[in-house]
Amino acid sequence: MNDFIAALPKAELHLHIEGSFEPELMFEIAQRNQIEIPYKTIDEVKKAYQFSCLQDFLDIYYAGAGVLIHEQDFYDLAMAYYQKCYENNVIHTEIMFDPQTHTERGIAFETVINGLQKARLEAKEKWGINSLFIMSYLRHLSEESAFETLKQSLPYKDLITSVGLDSSEMGNPPIKFKNVFEASVKEGYIPVAHAGEEGPTEYIWEAIDVLKVARIDHGNRCLEDENLVNEIVKRDLALTVCPLSNLELRNTDVMTNHPLKKLLDKGIKATVNSDDPAYFGGYMNANFVAVQEALNLSKEDILTLVKNSFNYSFATYEQKKIYL
Ligand code: ES4
Ligand code: ZN
Numbered sequence: 001m002n003d004f005i006a007a008l009p010k011a012e013l014h015l016h017i018e019g020s021f022e023p024e025l026m027f028e029i030a031q032r033n034q035i036e037i038p039y040k041t042i043d044e045v046k047k048a049y050q051f052s053c054l055q056d057f058l059d060i061y062y063a064g065a066g067v068l069i070h071e072q073d074f075y076d077l078a079m080a081y082y083q084k085c086y087e088n089n090v091i092h093t094e095i096m097f098d099p100q101t102h103t104e105r106g107i108a109f110e111t112v113i114n115g116l117q118k119a120r121l122e123a124k125e126k127w128g129i130n131s132l133f134i135m136s137y138l139r140h141l142s143e144e145s146a147f148e149t150l151k152q153s154l155p156y157k158d159l160i161t162s163v164g165l166d167s168s169e170m171g172n173p174p175i176k177f178k179n180v181f182e183a184s185v186k187e188g189y190i191p192v193a194h195a196g197e198e199g200p201t202e203y204i205w206e207a208i209d210v211l212k213v214a215r216i217d218h219g220n221r222c223l224e225d226e227n228l229v230n231e232i233v234k235r236d237l238a239l240t241v242c243p244l245s246n247l248e249l250r251n252t253d254v255m256t257n258h259p260l261k262k263l264l265d266k267g268i269k270a271t272v273n274s275d276d277p278a279y280f281g282g283y284m285n286a287n288f289v290a291v292q293e294a295l296n297l298s299k300e301d302i303l304t305l306v307k308n309s310f311n312y313s314f315a316t317y318e319q320k321k322i323y324l
Helices: 002-007 023-032 042-048 054-065 071-087 099-103 109-127 143-159 174-186 201-209 220-224 226-234 243-248 260-265 284-295 299-311 317-323
Strands: 010-016 090-097 130-138 160-166 190-195 215-218 238-241 269-272
Touching (some): 002 299, 010 215, 010 269, 010 299, 071 109, 090 109, 099 130, 109 130, 109 143, 160 174, 174 190, 190 201, 201 215, 201 220, 220 226, 220 260, 243 284, 269 284, 269 299
Parallel strands (some): 090 130, 190 215, 215 238
16 A cells, blocks of 8 residues: 555645745754854754644744755755655645744845745656645734735745645634735735634635635545535535644644545535645655554545645646646
8 A cells, every 4th residue: 555655646735835844944044144043953843843732833934044045945845745746756845834934034035035036947848747836824823914025925926836824723713804805915925824723614605705716735634514504515616635734733633533534525625735844744646645544544535635735736727627
């Protein structure tokens, strides 16, 4: 079964590039930029990566991203992820990046996007990997700050497919970003949002009714509201589910209780993704293997999940015909 999973060409729809920052590369970049980090050894890092909730993780994630300064750093970060895509047989990936994590520290938007774009072209050339970018607004910051980010993105609009919403969910409902999502859609960006990861079902309703998302990131908690499940099925909205993330952030107590199979059985188009693989213990194949073993998924289930990812990707119609 593990070989079957590894050999399948896959698509990834939920991946934070800052969350693919492996400790080894973090040490290397910290050293070359002469920035102190609070760990001396990989062992110390691994010990720090034990989270009790989303906020616990985010604090460490933002601290790690703080060593990224130059275009070369963003390029190195993305190339390391694309290398993992190649090793995991991921042939299409939709990469989220958080501009505000960097612009808030005085790094220019253009530094971030130029580094990522350079890596994207090289990964396409070297490994044939197709990818697109999702610019994610940080929901713990103001809508005004998201508007500023939208403005900064406009010269690079052709490089960005979609806008997302991430960071601390509780207390930062989707409706807070109603206006900036409307403006983003007017600019041609496809809206997605994290919802129902930790937050209640009301946040998922808002994401679909107010932000009018084309896909829901996580969305696990939709199972608490039967009307919501029916609505998600009716509107044909896919969920980007992240099994190892859910386990590490304790949104799932043990993998055998993970809701993935239930979501599929309800007719929801679920997909499997790695979210922040450097922090949660594995890339795409590891996520598939973990959830397959725990839920005893069949080869048919795996194929359904993989096909969902291609089908509900933002690849062009022509590209999807080639994939499927
Ligand atoms: C995230 Cl797992 C998760 N949830 C919300 N925001 C995020 N940013 C990076 N990873
Ligand atoms: Zn995420």
